[in-house]
Amino acid sequence: MRRSPLFSGVIYLLLGVLFTYFAVQNVQNDEGWGFFTYMLIFLATLDFGSGLRMVMLHFKIKKQIKHKK
Structure with missing residues (x-):
């Protein structure tokens, strides 16, 4: 089962x-x-960074899919 980056x-x-x-x-x-x-604090920093990266990846993928249509 795949989860979305969002x-x-x-x-x-x-x-x-x-x-x-x-x-x-x-x-x-x-x-x-x-x-x-x-x-x-170190773990929180890693999680915030990963979370922001995943959310930005979601919107980047969404934008590329929209652009291809």
């Missing part, structure tokens, strides 16, 4: 938001910035 992009963006939320909670509950917080 669906995958939205999932990645939601994961980025979730990891960012966990990082903010970790900083507020602990005594500042630790290794785990940096790891969560």
Whole structure:
């Protein structure tokens, strides 16, 4: 089963938001910035980047299909 790049992009963006939320909670509950917080921010950055890339790929494919018609 193939998923569209838009669906995958939205999932990645939601994961980025979730990891960012966990990082903010970790900083507020602990005594500042630790290794785990940096790891969560790193994962959120990767997910945001992948999500944006997938959403842009969806619109690029959609534009190419429309242009061929």
